[in-house]
Amino acid sequence: MKNKLIATRTAFGEALVEIAKERNDIVVLDADVASSTKTSIFKEAFPDRFFEMGIAEQNMMGVAAGMATTKKIIPFAVTFAVFATKRACDQVSISIAYPKLNVKIVGSYGGIPTGKAGATHQAFEDIAIMRAIPNMTVIVPADAVEMKQAVRACVEYNGPVYLRCIRCETPVIFDENYKFEWNKGVILRDGKDITIVSTGIMTPEALVAANILAEGGINVRLIHLHTIKPIDKDILLKASIETGHIVTVENHSIIGGLGGAVAEVLSESEPALIKRIGIEDKFGESGSLDDLFTKYGLTCENIVKEVKEIIKKKNK
């Protein structure tokens, strides 16, 4: 399998430009990181619709909220995920989510890949934080194709959204026939032995793991959840009934993110043994991408290993 490699942050920047050509209500606010978040592409195309807010994320969220009160502007407030969700958390919560304003908050540099910047720039809790805020939708696309469609879907939806982008290039797994469905999980592979639920850039990795496992005779159902909130309960409950044990995979802390969300859904009605693969309640560090993904267990090899272990428990 030879997939094209594109960073979802680049797809995001390009999607903004494509959509902004069709409608003049899209504006972008960025906090001095446009060349990293790729809103620089938007700034070049629409300088009058780009608002540089400087290194002041709390104010940026409020300004975006104020613009959205007019109902004639859809602001994209864009910065690194750590700042969007942690530094400006109260502003996102009180100025955007509480009044349910139509602001799209974009957190770039989700999870491990930050270009060796290390712990201070690695967002491991952003999904958990945003998921806990009422009125907030949380979207974590798997690849560039899905990202482009997700940006469009965000624009069509009226309300606050948190959209997560990734710095590094990742494999494109969807083609032009893919259709992003709002709040709906995607079954990428059907199987009865066990279910892997993945999100974001771990979905391509989980897909490889599922293929490896199939060769060994283990038929995995692979569910990709691009939307962590609201979560597609039906697809999860069905999987729990039909396959039993579940493995979740995310480029995020195992606390409160995808793994937490899946556990919440299942434990209330269709309990299953769940193995959460993700960052284990730790701050990150600098390092090459390969070294980091390996150290933190976010590789197809580790997914294969964990699936085999949980299957052993299932068969006991």
Add this chain to the structure above:
Amino acid sequence: MKGVLKIPIVYKKRGILVVFQERLIKNLEKKANIIRRYIVEMISNAEGGHIGGALSIADIMAVLYFHILKIDPENPEWEDRDRVVLSKGHASAAWYAALTERGYFPKEELLTFDHINSRLQGHPDMNKTPGVDMSSGSLGQGISVALGMALAARYLKKTYRTFVILGDGETQEGQVWEAAMVAANYNTDNLIAILDYNKLQLYGETNTIMNIEPVIEKWHIFGWNTIEINGHRINEIVQALEDAVKFEGKPTIVVAHTIKGKGVSFMENKVEWHSLAPTEEQAKQALKELGYSNEKGF
């Protein structure tokens, strides 16, 4: 007769203007008094609320809602309306009093203030209360939102103005200064901040808790046009806000020196009245001082 007909026409006109101005001031003073009355009754009835900081902005609210703002109470969502953000959201009682007096909702609704399922929340909620342009309550956030409204007006080629009311203690929040810097950077002269400088905050004197002085110099150096007034003299508020909306090239802040609890002698300058509800007896006394003895306001 010498004199009478020789009065230059311009002086005569000015004379009429003076009469008109005097009437305006009197009317606004009356409105401020009604706002104070509602604040006292509302908070006493709710047995909760922030009375001191609501009373300190009663005159400012009166001038905004009965003289300055281009608004339509029949159409609170009118897209060309002037915007108001109460960044010091805990003074919501003053806002509700002004809004009801201006006709946004029935006066009887003030009785529901702070009660379960009410449209009048302890802190303003734009999705519940007609005329409330932004939800607020977490200090420091309103000025950024107001700046967003001001930038949006420019982007949408609208002429509405945005007014934001800040508390003095609130300016200890760093976000206020982020917004101040960005507003000056974008020369948002359609943004007018009003600082309710009542010199008290929750736990004591503002400048003892954390010195915010020199206030005028700070805002000036941040690139704002500054106007300093007595925030209880209606004519000064009128003049300041009229000047502020005309001012071009910079955002304006009107630093209004006020008295927390203004209008009720035993509440004035008393830190404990930051968020204390008057008892029935105290409310009666307060209303008496405001000139209302027996009848209920709503």
